[in-house]
Amino acid sequence: MADSLAPAQRLRSLDALRGFDMLWIIGLADLFHLLAKGTGIGWLGAWSVQLEHVPWDGLRAYDLIFPLFMFLSGVSVPYALGKRLDRGESKGALLATVWKRALLLVLLGIIYNGALQLKFDGQRYASVLGQIGLAYGIAASIFLVASSWKARAIWCGGILVAIAGLQLLVPVPGHGAGVLTPDGIVNSWVDQMLLPGRLHGGVFDPEGLLCIVSASALTLGGILTGSYVKSWGAPSHVAAGHLLLAGAGLLIAGAICWKLGYPPIKSAWTTTFNLLAGGICVWLFTAFHLVIDFRPQTQWSFPFEVVGMNPLTIYLAERVIPFPEISSFFFGGIARLSGAWGEFVLMAGILLIEWLLLWFLWKKRVFLRV
Incomplete structure (x- = not known):
C-alpha cells in the first residue's frame, strides 16, 4: 500500500545499504557481466564470477544479496517497533501488525510467482517475499516477546543450533543423517x-520451510545489531568497533564449521552460511554506518537511499513493467550505433529508468509499505 513517509529521523546508512543491495538485483550485476565480457579485463572477469550463485555449496558475493536484505529488515525493527512500544502501544497489537505484514508479503510472493495466471497445478507457493515476510514475523515476534538482548541472542543461537542439529543429525529416509x-x-x-x-x-x-526458520536467525541478528546501535543514541566509534569484532567472531565461527565439513549452502540456509553471511552483513552495515551516519552532511549516498527507501516498489515493478522495452525505446538508437556495446547501453538505460522512477516517487514522498 502507498503512503507518505513520516518526517521521523531515519538511519541513513540503513537506507543506503539496502539501496546498494537492491541495485545488484535490478541490473547492476548484469551491467558488470557485460562490462567483463566487453573488456576482457581480468579483475572484471573475476568479479563477474562472484556475481553468480554457487551451484550448491560454497559462497560468492551474489549469494549475500538476499541475506543482506533480510539482515537489514531486522536492523530496522528496533527503530520501527521500538518507537511504537515507547508510545505505549501494546505488544499484542504490534504482534498482530507484524503478522499482518508477514502474511501480506507471503501473498505478494505468491502473486509474484504467477498466481494470477490461475495455473494452480504448477504454482510455486514459496517465494523470496514469503521468506522475508515469515522470517521477519518470527524475528520481530521474538523482539517483542523477549525483552532483553540476552534473551534475543539466546533465541538466535538456539535457532542456529537447532538447524545444524536437524541438518547433521536427523536421518533422511533413503539417505541417512548428515x-x-x-x-x-x-x-x-x-x-x-x-x-x-x-x-x-x-x-x-531455496525458500522452503527450514530455510525460513534458519533465515529468521539472520533477521534476528539484524535486530540485535540495530538495537545495539540504537542504544548508544548518537553514532559511536566504540559501538562500531564492537560490531566489527562481533562480525569477525561470526566469520571465524563460520570458517571453523566449514573446515569441520559443514559447508555454507545458501539454498539450504545452513548454520555455516548464516554465520558467514551474518559476519559479512555486520561488517558491511558498520562500514556504511561509519561513512554515512558519522557525517550527517554527506550526500554521496543519496542515489542509494532513493532505492533503499522503496525496495518493494522496484522489486514488484520489475515483474510488471517492461523496463527493457522502455530502455529500447529511448536508447535503442544509441545502442545500435554502439556496436558490440549496444547491450551494455540498453542495460545502463534500464538502471537509469528504474532509478528515475524511484527518484520521482521519492520527490512525491510516496513509498510502498506493507
Whole structure:
C-alpha cells in the first residue's frame, strides 16, 4: 500500500545499504557481466564470477544479496517497533501488525510467482517475499516477546543450533543423517512432505520451510545489531568497533564449521552460511554506518537511499513493467550505433529508468509499505 513517509529521523546508512543491495538485483550485476565480457579485463572477469550463485555449496558475493536484505529488515525493527512500544502501544497489537505484514508479503510472493495466471497445478507457493515476510514475523515476534538482548541472542543461537542439529543429525529416509546434497539434506525431505505446490529446486526449495526458520536467525541478528546501535543514541566509534569484532567472531565461527565439513549452502540456509553471511552483513552495515551516519552532511549516498527507501516498489515493478522495452525505446538508437556495446547501453538505460522512477516517487514522498 502507498503512503507518505513520516518526517521521523531515519538511519541513513540503513537506507543506503539496502539501496546498494537492491541495485545488484535490478541490473547492476548484469551491467558488470557485460562490462567483463566487453573488456576482457581480468579483475572484471573475476568479479563477474562472484556475481553468480554457487551451484550448491560454497559462497560468492551474489549469494549475500538476499541475506543482506533480510539482515537489514531486522536492523530496522528496533527503530520501527521500538518507537511504537515507547508510545505505549501494546505488544499484542504490534504482534498482530507484524503478522499482518508477514502474511501480506507471503501473498505478494505468491502473486509474484504467477498466481494470477490461475495455473494452480504448477504454482510455486514459496517465494523470496514469503521468506522475508515469515522470517521477519518470527524475528520481530521474538523482539517483542523477549525483552532483553540476552534473551534475543539466546533465541538466535538456539535457532542456529537447532538447524545444524536437524541438518547433521536427523536421518533422511533413503539417505541417512548428515547428507548435505540437494536430495539428501533434511530441508528437501521437509519441503517434499509439507510444502505445497512446485518446488523451485525440484526436490527442495531455496525458500522452503527450514530455510525460513534458519533465515529468521539472520533477521534476528539484524535486530540485535540495530538495537545495539540504537542504544548508544548518537553514532559511536566504540559501538562500531564492537560490531566489527562481533562480525569477525561470526566469520571465524563460520570458517571453523566449514573446515569441520559443514559447508555454507545458501539454498539450504545452513548454520555455516548464516554465520558467514551474518559476519559479512555486520561488517558491511558498520562500514556504511561509519561513512554515512558519522557525517550527517554527506550526500554521496543519496542515489542509494532513493532505492533503499522503496525496495518493494522496484522489486514488484520489475515483474510488471517492461523496463527493457522502455530502455529500447529511448536508447535503442544509441545502442545500435554502439556496436558490440549496444547491450551494455540498453542495460545502463534500464538502471537509469528504474532509478528515475524511484527518484520521482521519492520527490512525491510516496513509498510502498506493507
